[in-house]
């Protein structure tokens with residue numbers, strides 16, 4: 001047998017128990033928040049036919065060009081890809097199940113996505129997104145609602161100082177005129193282009209605007225702006241969006257260079273950015289993608305959506321004051337082995353019947369070491385099933401956290417088994433009143 005140590009794939013993280021409460025706290029808030037806007041959950045497979053993403057995301061994008069985990073299933077020769085984003089899979093599912101046949105749909109998802117990028121802080125090869133899509137809505141009211149709902153989420157999570165940037169990419173014909181001028185501009189400055197930009201010059205020049213290379217900043221500054229190419233309809237759409245954001249009290253800046261990576265976007269694009277995470281500061285990006293559903297084989301369906309990078313939000317939560325309380329368990333049940341272990345096992349079940357969160361000490365150990373485990377577990381109370389008490393139909397209870405001297409079970413006390421659940425529930429509710 002090989003002695004090399006097994007390790008996780010580079011850039012793919014384990015979520016370990018100390019971090020779990022924060023993720024659970026975040027997810028619980030996200031579920032409630034999405035429900036408050038009428039979004040329904042959809043779960044699509046992690047694996048899709050590679051074509052779903054090639055057609056859905058576009059061939060000349062960062063993701064499809066170099067970030068996808070694609071492989072041939074050696075059992076049947078199918079070309080498969082681990083999802084690098086949600087939208088394409090959700091649109092595939094919406095078409096396959098005819099989800100918009102009786103009207104538009106608000107859909108959301110959460111889960112891992114996979115991109116073969118260089119791992120660094122805030123950038124991983126498996127990461128998680130909360131993904132939100134509104135299918136069948138022409139906007140701009142739904143665009144505004146999606147942005148406003150994000151402002152609400154940041155408030156719920158108490159995330160400070162997030163910046164909202166928006167832009168309007170217009171329609172295909174407007175982008176075509178902009179694109180021609182953009183290529184001409186970059187060709188005039190060909191010597192200032194980096195290798196990436198030169199490669200994209202004719203395939204995806206818009207994406208050059210997205211470059212983070214500081215050496216290109218001057219020619220990006222002077223590049224033609226999409227907002228100068230918008231016709232009356234697109235301009236009116238963008239103005240209505242801005243008016244609705246302003247009316248809802250959501251601040252934003254128009255960033256004419258904001259284009260986003262995927263080439264199916266039209267009209268609205270937006271990003272939420274923080275300065276607290278270094279260079280990986282975008283925590284959410286989205287926009288309108290009216291052409292996509294038809295492009296993937298469905299009926300023309302206007303749509304708008306966004307994705308939140310969960311790891312980056314969790315990192316912000318970790319930095320902010322509003323840390324999630326670790327959910328404590330109510331009782332830890334210890335025993336003296338033999339018949340008391342059996343009784344403790346059943347007693348723990350009775351307590352759970354009464355709605356309590358209970359850990360039973362599995363296996364045998366000295367009472368002293370069990371009490372230590374009880375203490376470390378974070379439980380509020382230890383329930384001690386001893387031989388002497390059991391013979392009387394009773395158990396002992398001891399509070400584990402520091403408490404006032406007159407608090408229930410501040411001193412160890414015996415309680416008849418039949419009254420144990422009620423006694424614990426009373427004690428826990430008194431604890432809550434004191435907090």
Ligand code: ATP
Nearest residue numbers: 117122123124127261282283284285307308309312
């Ligand atoms: P970037 O320009 O940083 O690569 P992107 O445009 O590829 O971002 P999106 O496809 O819009 O990102 O994904 C939505 C969100 O998912 C991002 O705003 C970010 O918060 C998060 N995200 C993207 N890539 C990663 C990654 N490799 N690791 C962790 N989070 C990521």
Ligand code: MG
Nearest residue numbers: 062063115261
């Ligand atoms: Mg990327």
